Amino acid sequence: MYVAVKGGERAINNAHKLLAEQRRGDTDIAEIETDQIEQQLSLSVTRVMAEGSLYDRDLAALAIKQARGDLIEAIFLMRAYRTTLPRFAFSKPIKTAEMDVSRRISATFKDLPGGQILGPTFDYTHRLLDFTLMANGEQPTEAPHGEQPVDENMPRVLDDILNYEGLIQDEPTPVNENAPVADLTREPVKFPAGRDLRLQNLSRGDEGFVLALGYSTQRGYANSHAFVGEIRYGTVSVEIEPEELGFAIDIGDIELTECETVNKFKGSKTKLPQFTRGYGLVFGQNERKAISMALVDRAMRANEMGEQIMGPAQDSEFVMEHSDNVQSTGFVEHIKLPHYVDFQGELELVRRMRTEVEERLAKRDAEDDTSQPEAAE
Amino acid sequence: MTAHPAPNAKTDQDQNASSPTDAKTAARQKWMSVLARTPRKRLEAKWSDTYSAEKWTHLREPQIGMVMVRGRAGGAGQRFNLGEMTVTRCAVTLSDGTVGHSYVKGRDRVQAQYAALFDAIMLRDGSAETFINDLADEQAARKRKHARKVAATKVDFFTLVRGEDE
Numbered sequence: 001m002y003v004a005v006k007g008g009e010r011a012i013n014n015a016h017k018l019l020a021e022q023r024r025g026d027t028d029i030a031e032i033e034t035d036q037i038e039q040q041l042s043l044s045v046t047r048v049m050a051e052g053s054l055y056d057r058d059l060a061a062l063a064i065k066q067a068r069g070d071l072i073e074a075i076f077l078m079r080a081y082r083t084t085l086p087r088f089a090f091s092k093p094i095k096t097a098e099m100d101v102s103r104r105i106s107a108t109f110k111d112l113p114g115g116q117i118l119g120p121t122f123d124y125t126h127r128l129l130d131f132t133l134m135a136n137g138e139q140p141t142e143a144p145h146g147e148q149p150v151d152e153n154m155p156r157v158l159d160d161i162l163n164y165e166g167l168i169q170d171e172p173t174p175v176n177e178n179a180p181v182a183d184l185t186r187e188p189v190k191f192p193a194g195r196d197l198r199l200q201n202l203s204r205g206d207e208g209f210v211l212a213l214g215y216s217t218q219r220g221y222a223n224s225h226a227f228v229g230e231i232r233y234g235t236v237s238v239e240i241e242p243e244e245l246g247f248a249i250d251i252g253d254i255e256l257t258e259c260e261t262v263n264k265f266k267g268s269k270t271k272l273p274q275f276t277r278g279y280g281l282v283f284g285q286n287e288r289k290a291i292s293m294a295l296v297d298r299a300m301r302a303n304e305m306g307e308q309i310m311g312p313a314q315d316s317e318f319v320m321e322h323s324d325n326v327q328s329t330g331f332v333e334h335i336k337l338p339h340y341v342d343f344q345g346e347l348e349l350v351r352r353m354r355t356e357v358e359e360r361l362a363k364r365d366a367e368d369d370t371s372q373p374e375a376a377e
Numbered sequence: 378m379t380a381h382p383a384p385n386a387k388t389d390q391d392q393n394a395s396s397p398t399d400a401k402t403a404a405r406q407k408w409m410s411v412l413a414r415t416p417r418k419r420l421e422a423k424w425s426d427t428y429s430a431e432k433w434t435h436l437r438e439p440q441i442g443m444v445m446v447r448g449r450a451g452g453a454g455q456r457f458n459l460g461e462m463t464v465t466r467c468a469v470t471l472s473d474g475t476v477g478h479s480y481v482k483g484r485d486r487v488q489a490q491y492a493a494l495f496d497a498i499m500l501r502d503g504s505a506e507t508f509i510n511d512l513a514d515e516q517a518a519r520k521r522k523h524a525r526k527v528a529a530t531k532v533d534f535f536t537l538v539r540g541e542d543e
Contacts, residue, residue, distance in 0.1 A: 058483075087443050087444070090447055092447070093448060103527070115531045146527075146529040149521050150524050150531070171449075171453050172455065173455065174455055181456050183445070183458050196457035200460075238446055240444055247406065248406070253414070
């Protein structure tokens, strides 16, 4: 089979050259720069960072360029790159309460301290194609300034407003803050999975998959009717405590979107009814993903809440085993790769089975022929 | 429905606030956070202007790695691993033995190196204080400018429905 291997190598090399040529496209058109992608396709960059599970805008832009805009391929490239880097530290838990918000809205309270801040949103746009972007290029004007900056440290809707009256469940805090935190990048996932593992899985999970599952919970495949208590998008600083220093240092800001849902209440003979919570947190600006994540997080808390499992979104094992698009695409797409030997085996099996059946039928026909006179009697 | 904020609104996120540190550490934390947010070019330019005669060595060459960012369920509950970010670290020693450290977001080795050098200068004699204060002011001004643009998108529902709630 030596000849076939040589032929394959040349074909593969040429295929990659053709891929490179097609990636570049028409050379009369300027090549796209990664910093243009980083700045002007920033929501693609966001998605690649979130699902690639690596916050680095430049790398995500490069991955998008290399993948010709195929975001799942770009996510794959990010995942592969991250395996080459050492991990220096775990951050201290980021403080979303101290986020410098670019957007902050609540669908449950109209007048809330700090206000409804729309920020850079597609909401309320008319979804009409803007042909000026194509024809003349954009002539951007600077956005208007308010008199005063937005408030710092805005109160949180669930903790500071709803919980003030005890109307919502407390977020359970572990007694032992030094207890290990599950990490699916280092240990195999085991079921039943804790909420830490579920949240990590959802945050890096495929946007489309998490969206569809979130949608399914709203359509009745989980009974957890949700309101958006609060959405925040903005920057938070990340702190680590390096051993050689012995104190916490701030290493820079990252963009995050956070969503907290207020869900169907729960009470018992001993407890007054209270709302329950779902939580979504993702890198970058991605509300669709954050809301979907919160819906699915709440649905996966079914066991903890003593709810009947009635939909796929409540089945943690189903959700977590199918949410990762690198894993999914790997397994779905691998069936296009050479399976000649496997298939040869199947082929021979089917041929043998067919022969056996044919032989059996022929034998029965022959017996029928000889026995026909008797049957006719 | 009108929201009622708790008078002493305080979330559980505060529970993990850094332990009390002395004023020296607090000052160092401040300048390290400013340096981590300063682009390489600014640091490089200042260094070659003012400190090019300094003798120094790498204690640890700039190295690119990652930090696993952690969040909390509901913003205040159980910790979980959100995802990683790229980080570059470096350590330098000045000729008098002062050691400077840096950990900065991203993959810019040169930025990390200068951040460590300025950390060392600040520890040795504090002579970069004005430079760092200027950088801090610029960063605060940028943040404030952005916060004012964001504030311009604030919806005043209350004004729209004034009278309805009375």
